[in-house]
Amino acid sequence: MKRTVFSIRGAYNWRAPFLAATFGAQSQPTQVFAYDQIDLSASAKLNDSISVFAEVLNLTDNRYQDYSRFEERRITVSTQGRRIGAGMRFNF
Structure with a gap:
C-alpha cells in the first residue's frame, strides 16, 4: 500500500461581523468587526x-477588534x- 510521504495544507478562515452582546459595557451593544486569518501546515x-x-x-x-454602538468607540x-509550532x- 502506497502512503503519503509529504503533505501541505493551507486554510483561509473568515468570520463575518456580528453582535457579541446586546447589553455589554455600560448597557451598550458590543459589535465585533469581521476577522480573517491564514493557517499553513506541512508534514x-x-x-x-x-x-x-x-x-x-x-x-x-490579524487583529481582533470590537466596538460599542459606533465603530469609533472601540x-x-x-x-x-x-x-x-514544529x-x-x-x-x-
Whole structure:
C-alpha cells in the first residue's frame, strides 16, 4: 500500500461581523468587526515510525477588534499573534 510521504495544507478562515452582546459595557451593544486569518501546515514522513511537522497559525497576524454602538468607540483591539509550532511524531 502506497502512503503519503509529504503533505501541505493551507486554510483561509473568515468570520463575518456580528453582535457579541446586546447589553455589554455600560448597557451598550458590543459589535465585533469581521476577522480573517491564514493557517499553513506541512508534514513529512521520514520512515514508518517517524514523521515531522510544522505549522503557522494566523500567518498574517490579524487583529481582533470590537466596538460599542459606533465603530469609533472601540472596546478592544488585540493582536492574537502569529503562532508557530514544529515537532516530531513517533509510532510504536
